[in-house]
Amino acid sequence: MYGREKLKLYWGGATLDYDVYKKAEADKVMDAMEARIKELEADAELDQKRIRLLINGYKRKSEQVKELEEVISKTETTQKWISVEDVLPQWGKLVKIKFKDGKEDERRFSADYKWVSKGMQTCESVSVTHWMPLPPPPATEESEKED
Numbered sequence: 001m002y003g004r005e006k007l008k009l010y011w012g013g014a015t016l017d018y019d020v021y022k023k024a025e026a027d028k029v030m031d032a033m034e035a036r037i038k039e040l041e042a043d044a045e046l047d048q049k050r051i052r053l054l055i056n057g058y059k060r061k062s063e064q065v066k067e068l069e070e071v072i073s074k075t076e077t078t079q080k081w082i083s084v085e086d087v088l089p090q091w092g093k094l095v096k097i098k099f100k101d102g103k104e105d106e107r108r109f110s111a112d113y114k115w116v117s118k119g120m121q122t123c124e125s126v127s128v129t130h131w132m133p134l135p136p137p138p139a140t141e142e143s144e145k146e147d
Helices: 018-078 141-146
Strands: 008-011 014-017 094-099 104-109 114-116 122-124 128-133
Touching: none
Parallel strands: none
Antiparallel strands: 008 014, 094 104, 094 128, 104 114, 114 122
């Protein structure tokens, strides 16, 4: 076996010194490694940006959830069940009612002290325990224009 200083490689008809060849190979490997490191760093930056965007998205969603919870809370405070023993609704006004068995329905309270459904079915007042006003319908573009 020849020593490194004496070994010559024949490559495409040209004679290369072993040290020069190894250095060239090492430089190629180093260049490839440096390029890969840059790719990984760029990927890491993208991942960090994606993570920041996700976190900001979750923060926005949690803020929206808080806003919706506030709306629900306000609605619940204004839309509570009223006992029929305390007060009865205005005659003819459509309200939500709760029966003794826990079922719910929408009915109008009539002048003859009966609850009338949209299909004109009636039930006796004794079977109804509570009522609540219906919430206003959602705003539409037409109703907003009228305001």
